[in-house]
Amino acid sequence: MSPEKMVMMANQIATFFKTQPGSGQAENVAAHINDFWEPRMRSQLIGYAATGATGLDPLVQSALSSVRAPAEV
Amino acid sequence: MKDLIIPRDNDRDMGTPAREGAPVTLTIDGFDITVPEGTSVMRAAAEAGFQIPKLCATDSLEAFGSCRLCVVEIEGRRGTPASCTTPVAPGMVVRTQSEKVKKIRKGVMELYISDHPLDCLTCAANGDCELQDMAGATGLRDVRYQAPADGGMSNHFEARQNGEANPQYVPKDDSNPYFTYDPSKCIVCNRCVRACEEVQGTFALTIAGRGFDSRVSAGTAADDFLSSDCVSCGACVQACPTATLQEKSVIELGTPERSVITTCAYCGVGCSFKAELNGDELVRMVPYKHGKANRGHSCVKGRFAYGYAKHKDRILNPMIRDSIDEPWREVSWEEALGFAASRMRGLQEKYGKKSIGVITSSRCTNEETFLVQKLARGVFGNNNTDTCARVCHSPTGYGLGQTFGTSAGTQDFDSVEHTDVVIVIGANPTDGHPVFASRLKKRLRDGAELIVIDPRRTNLVKSPHIQAAHHLALRPGTNVAVVTALAHVIVTEGLMDEAFIRTRCDWEEFQVYAEFASAPRHSPEATELLTGVPAAELRAAARLFATGGNGAIYYGLGVTEHSQGSTTVMGIANLAMLTGNIGRKGVGVNPLRGQNNVQGSCDMGSFPHELPGYRHVKLPEVRAVFEQAWGVEIDPEPGLRIPNMLDAAVDGSFKGLYCQGEDILQSDPDTKHVAAGLAAMECVIVHDLFLNETANYAHVFLPGSTFLEKDGTFTNAERRINRVRRVMAPMNGYADWEVTQLLANAMGAGWTYTHPSQIMDEIAATTPSFAGVDYTLLEEKGSVQWPCNEAHPGGTPLMHVDGFVRGKGRFIVTEYVATDEKTGPRFPLLLTTGRILSQYNVGAQTRRTGNVVWHDQDLLEIHPHDAEVRGVKQGDWIKLASRSGETTLRAELTDRVSPGVVYTTFHHPDTQANVITTDFSDWATNCPEYKVTAVQVSLSNGPTEWQEDYASQAQRSRRILPAAE
Structure with a gap:
């Protein structure tokens, strides 16, 4: 998918969890992405972040370490 | 004493509606009978097995007492009261067949017949006419009355009399495509008018004129049925005792000789119908009065719009082509399936295991959907399965799952009869879920209050004898702001049900939520500019919902199909919990499902992250159940959702799709993107009735079968599992589940199902909420609402009665976030x-x-x-x-x-x-x-x-x- 669309989708998830009380927002973002994003989408996100992460919400960026890197695509 | 156990499939007309009340015992023709207080003498007699002659009464309508045919004698009472309008009383002694009443009835019938054509043999209602039956039942043998030779008041049925045009004669109105109105056969019993009012709630019909001039009239004098407000639901046709309102299909094909009970394949209400046939020729669809979703009502789609099943556009032979710019070639099933299987396997070899996927259909049966996702998981070896619920109610699954712990509506449709305040948000039931709308309108006419939250002034906002107390006409995209503002009013004005919240919900989370909702930025005054909803109106609506008694929320795709769809669902769940409106009759959160089997397709594991029963594929214990049952290894990673499949197709990593019973090119958003995705695939298999829009990009076309041609089950919006029964052989040769099995086996699966009941057994064996479901139970009970298992052997009409499925109900903070789709100078x-x-x-x-x-x-x-x-x-x-x-x-x-x-x-x-x-x-x-x-x-x-x-x-x-x- 286009990087813009992927960034938007990831940021939308971050926008929701940012509004949630308590701590662990980054883990919640990562858990949501792990639960619902197919491996090649997660690969694209991780790859995109590695090359600059332009436009990615800081919360998504801090979630990246908990996003499960797919074994194979 | 008569045996009072009435078989479930007994279709006998009991004359007047059933009542609930304390038992009352009376004597009818020497037999004791006990019925609930408020029951009519007519119904009591019917319960005892006696059919008192009647014309204007039928058990779908309140008694009217106009035909005078049902008169009886009651000891100690004067005269001959109408049994339909006389309630039973303890110790009452009723005689239904005295000389006196028999004579009255014969006289009444003689008068009726004197103004009725005697063309019974060529009449479309011959053999299905209550007037005919009553002439027989009363022993009418001759008619002494004749039209006066000098004209004047004569009759309604002869076009010409004494060489002159008969001014009383009104020709047949055949403007409606499905039924005719023939005034010459009308006995003015008023049943059609009352059905339009009481059952449908449209008030399109009336009786024009007085006395001998009385006539059923649709709309104004200038109207015919088509130009009137008539919505063609068929309730009047159903109620008509003669051929006055008659299905055109019966006029053409004759009276049906057999019937099969099945389930409508249109919307998520899931109405039960009797398919009435001669041989395998469908004559008409008649709403089944013991259907628990529809209680004998129907809409224009289910009742009449089944002609597509035999439409000439139906494709009956499999077809293939190498590329989409070629014409289709008709081939044998064997060749088509071989072609499809080798292409799909070839794609997996070339592009990887995850390069192909399926789309299950929310139009097909549970059994068929189960097989299609099993094809992806068990044969393709991936989780690339999704369904059209993705584009309608997937936020319902997520939102209700997070808050309540289960992905489904909380009530049955009967619940609406106990509701005091209804919120309808983002739904247009009179158009989308018409039979539910009729049931809702009936309750509203009986005094329940209505709040409509919708950008449009839908029919529910104001229609005959219905007016919403509040219509919050919000700007599209501001649902969350409005729902949170409602919560703000309830919390800040202290209108919440604290006892409910303390016992049933997580109190800590509630406090966080209450603080959030109380913030001034959520007040109706603060959000008015944004939402366009006047603050005073919103406050009044919130107070009404919180304090008006049993509050129920019904919602549709106006809630889910937004950037914040899931958030709005959570907000709705919050509102229900705040006001304690969960876990009993008349309340609840009720998603109105778009298609007949949206609920079922979600239940059956159509989503790429969930196995049947809403269990995530990442859970090893859940995978183990299916791995053991299917003898395969299940991928623990979530698969692609429909939009992701299309994106991956454009990117070149998704190459093959088996799409059953869904037209993604027309129904999914951003058509150009869908077309680009489909065009990029190398094998698109469309399994459908028609060459739909998606088929323009397909390489294999597998003909589908209609709901009339197969066995199975649909699950409606109230989690009700209803049987779909085969009434004719599939015109294409195979039911859809057979086609999926053939494709799976062409790819080496080795499946051996010979009947959908075996698939249901597999569902029950693997899915805890379906553990108790099998076809024997469905035959016995007619339908059952999941969860149906050891804990709930008879199913579950109401959910979360003693506690939420997840334990404590969870309040979730719902901050409004504007969609990025904004108006501007170019697109205002x-x-x-x-x-x-x-x-x-x-x-x-x-x-x-x-x-x-x-x-x-x-x-x-x-x-x-x-x-x-x-x-x-x-x-x-x-x-x-x-x-x-x-x-x-x-x-x-x-x-x-x-x-x-x-x-x-x-x-x-x-x-x-x-x-x-x-x-x-x-x-x-x-x-x-x-x-x-x-x-x-x-x-x-x-x-x-x-x-x-x-x-x-x-x-x-x-x-x-x-x-x-």
Whole structure:
């Protein structure tokens, strides 16, 4: 998918969890992405972040370490 | 004493409706009978097995007492009271067959027959006519009355009398495509008028004139049935005791000789019908009065719009082609399946295991859906399975799962009878879920209050004898702001049900939520500018809902199909918990499901992250159940959702799709993107009744079967598992579950199902909420609502009665976030989309029926102010453009929509409203944001270039080569 669309989708998830009380927002973002994003989408996100992460919400960026890197695509 | 156990399938007309009350014992013709207080003498007699003659009474309507045929004698009472309007009393002694009443009845019948044509042998109702039956029952042998020779008051049925035109004669009205109104056969029993009022709630019919001039009239004197307010639900036809209102199919085909109970395949109400047939020829569909979703009512789609099943456009032979610019070649099933299987396996070899996937159908049965996702998981070896619920109710699954712990509505439809305040948000039940709407309207006429939250002034806001207490006409895209503002009022004014919250919900989470909702930024005054909803109106609505008694929330796709669809669902759940409206009759959160089996397709594991029963694929213990049952290894990674499949196709990593019973090209948003995705695939298998729009991009076409041609089950919006029964053989040769099995086996699966009941047994064995379901139970009980298992052997009409499925109900903070789809100088209007009563979704079925008479094209509803500044007049061709694309259609000027908002339907592929909608989607589920698109409207001369290109591509793509000899 286009990087813009992927960034938007990831940021939308971050926008929701940012509004949630308590701590662990980054883990919640990562858990949501792990639960619902197919491996090649997660690969694209991780790859995109590695090359600059332009436009990615800081919360998504801090979630990246908990996003499960797919074994194979 | 008579045996009072009445078999479930007993269709006998009991004369008047059932009552609930303390038992009352009386004697009828020497037999003691005990019935609930309030029951009529007529019904009590029917319970005892006696049919008192009657004409104006029927058990779907309140007693009327006009025909005087049901008179009885009651000891100690004077005269001969009508048994239909006389309630039972303890110790009452009733005689139904005294000389006196027999004589009265015969006299009444003689009068009726004196003004009725005696063409019984050639009448369409011959053998199915209550007037005929009553003439027999009363022993009427001759009619002494004759028309006076000198004219004057004579009769209604002869076109000419004494050489003169008979002024009392009114010719047959056959304007409705499905039934005729023949006034010459009318006995003015009023049943049709009352059915239109009491059952349907439309009030289209009345009795015009007085005395001998009395006539059933649809609308005004200038109207016929078609031009009147009649919605063609068929309730009047059902109620008519004679041939006055008669199905045209019965006139043409004769009276049916057998019937099979089955379930409608249109919307998520899931009405039970009797398919009435001669041999395998369907004569008519009649609503089944013991159907627990519809209680004997129907709408124009289920009742009449089944003609698509035999439409000439149906494709009955498999077809293949190497590329989509070639014409189709008709081939044998073997060749088509071999072609499909080798292509799909070839793609997996070349591009990887995850390069292919499936789309299950929310139109097909549970068993068929189960097999399609099993095909992906067990044969393809991936989780690339999704269903059209993705684009409608996936946020319901996520939102209710998070808050309550289960992905389904909490009530049954009967619950509405106990409701005091109803919120209808983002749903248009009179059009989308008409039979539920009729049940709701009945309750509203009995005094329940209504709050409508919708950008449009839907029919529920104001229609005969219905008026919403509050209509919050919000700007599209501001649902969360409105729902949170309602919560703000409830919390800050202390209207919440604290006892409920303390015992049933997580108190800590509630406190966080209450603090959030109380913030001044959520007050109706603060959000008014944003939402367009006057603060005072919103406050009044919140107070009414919180304090008006049993509060129920019904919602539709106006809630889910937004960037914040899941958040709104959570907000709705919060409202229900705040006010303690969960866990009993008359309350609850009720998603109105769009399609017949949306609920079922979700239950059956159609989503790429969930195995059947809403259990995530990451859970090893869940995978183990299916791995053991199927003997395969299940991928622990979530698969692609529909929009992700299309994205991956454009990227080149998704190459093959088996799509059963869904037309993604027409129904999914951003048509150009869908087309690009489909065009990039190397093997698209479409399994459908017709060459739908998606088939323009397909390489294999597998003919599908209709709901009349197969066995299975549908699960409706109230979690009710209803049987679908085969009434005729599949015209294409195979039921859909057989086709999926053939494809799976062509790919080496080795499946051996011989009946859908075996598939249900497999579902029950693997899915805890279905553990107790099998076809024997469904035969016995008629239907059952899941969860149905050891803990709930009879199913579960109401959920969360003693506690939430997840334990404590969870309040979730719902901050409003504006969608990125914003109006601006180029696109200053907001488009929202929806359905109309007579058409159904992409229209593949209803466009191939007589329903087109009501809606032959999609129209753009636009407010007169917005139209005027653009120079647009009623009926003008206009161009509708968004950043995604443009199309043309005609304008309908109406103040149903607010200024700044336009609305259209998506039933016609030549309009293709989805070329306008964008690829924005719900944050949690990727459910597309159909309901908000920034658009511009301008005058136009005709189709856009895109429409012309599309039409010619579609035409080229639908060419079929004649079969080789």
